[in-house]
Amino acid sequence: MNTNFDLNGLVRANVAKLRPYSSARDEFQSTGTEMVFLDANENPFQTDVNRYPDPQQRTLKAELAKIKGVAQENILLGNGSDEVLDLLFRAFCEPKTDNAVTLPPTYGMYAVLANINNVENREILLTADFELNISNILRAIDKNSKIIFLCSPNNPTGNSFLEEGVLEILENFSGLVVIDEAYIDFSKQESWLKKLRSYPNLVITQTLSKAYGMAGIRLGICYASAEIISILNKIKPPYNVNELSQRRALERVNNMEAVKQEVADILKERARLFEALLDVDYIQKIYDSDANFILIKVDDATKRYSELLEMGIVIRNRTSQPLCENTLRLTVGTALENDRLITALKAIN
Numbered sequence: 001m002n003t004n005f006d007l008n009g010l011v012r013a014n015v016a017k018l019r020p021y022s023s024a025r026d027e028f029q030s031t032g033t034e035m036v037f038l039d040a041n042e043n044p045f046q047t048d049v050n051r052y053p054d055p056q057q058r059t060l061k062a063e064l065a066k067i068k069g070v071a072q073e074n075i076l077l078g079n080g081s082d083e084v085l086d087l088l089f090r091a092f093c094e095p096k097t098d099n100a101v102t103l104p105p106t107y108g109m110y111a112v113l114a115n116i117n118n119v120e121n122r123e124i125l126l127t128a129d130f131e132l133n134i135s136n137i138l139r140a141i142d143k144n145s146k147i148i149f150l151c152s153p154n155n156p157t158g159n160s161f162l163e164e165g166v167l168e169i170l171e172n173f174s175g176l177v178v179i180d181e182a183y184i185d186f187s188k189q190e191s192w193l194k195k196l197r198s199y200p201n202l203v204i205t206q207t208l209s210k211a212y213g214m215a216g217i218r219l220g221i222c223y224a225s226a227e228i229i230s231i232l233n234k235i236k237p238p239y240n241v242n243e244l245s246q247r248r249a250l251e252r253v254n255n256m257e258a259v260k261q262e263v264a265d266i267l268k269e270r271a272r273l274f275e276a277l278l279d280v281d282y283i284q285k286i287y288d289s290d291a292n293f294i295l296i297k298v299d300d301a302t303k304r305y306s307e308l309l310e311m312g313i314v315i316r317n318r319t320s321q322p323l324c325e326n327t328l329r330l331t332v333g334t335a336l337e338n339d340r341l342i343t344a345l346k347a348i349n
Helices: 013-017 058-068 081-092 109-116 134-140 163-172 226-235 243-253 256-277 301-310 335-347
Strands: 075-079 099-102 120-123 145-151 176-180 202-207 219-223 283-286 293-298 327-331
Touching (some): 013 226, 058 075, 075 226, 081 109, 081 145, 081 176, 081 202, 081 219, 243 256, 256 283
Parallel strands (some): 099 120
Antiparallel strands (some): 283 293
16 A cells, blocks of 8 residues: 555646636536437437437446446446546546656557656566666655656567556655556556555556557546546547447447457467567567567568558557667557468568
8 A cells, every 4th residue: 555645745736726617518417318408519319429428427437337347427438448548647647747657668658648748658668678777766756756657568579567566656656556458458568447446546548449449439447536537528529429439339348259369369469470570580589478469589670561552461660769779560450461471471582
């Protein structure tokens, strides 16, 4: 337990005093009774989407709460995880004053959002084996450090961070520890959601883009204490998740058997792909993965990327990232797509 965490002292003063916008759908919630809605200046003619969506996405949150074992008051939904991450910067980081800590190589939007919000980004490299450098992280923080971003499983490396390292940060940092679990459904490690009640400074982000196959609807999820969620709700746009996205997301989370089967298929293909990569001579290292992708080190990443592109296969060249020289990131596709990738990798010399 972190006894030094003070949420009231962490939130920006203007946000703490802010009176949020109250939309028509915030002021009146349907009870299921037939009503005449003349409150929101909507077009009255039915187009199936002529009414504003529920600004709190209550039906979808109720289903997620059951699946994840958390209360609805601990959930915030966003227009992709990127909106959630941006809200955290806007709520807790004072521009030109505060700083956030990121751990390259990692998801690039943390740094972009820090720059957009005029917040110093203190980059602390992972160790050579892509683990948390705890001593360097704790040395880098000061009274103006408001957020540490941990991506676990990490993108682009694919590994999950050791639990003891994450716990040391949670217990010794008085700001928010944001664990980005975009790839958690593919991991052998459990989600940090079970630790949410024990650590008031813990924030967890997840997404429907990966395991749920819903990248096109842009639906990100934030799990945190009710107090943190309340602050984020004050500053989020009133209708940030549109009606169509809410409906498609609800359909998907109500079909968890299909989601679980697809995850199982991806994990099976990940193992098959890993074995096949062992037979490719110019692959120098295959990194273990807890995600739906595999990072490999090759002799010349730019050359191999171009060769695969000419064969109609698009992967990600990560050689420009810290500690990732001559690495390529391969997303696990369908069995047929992986067959094409394996054939192409073995065909080039």
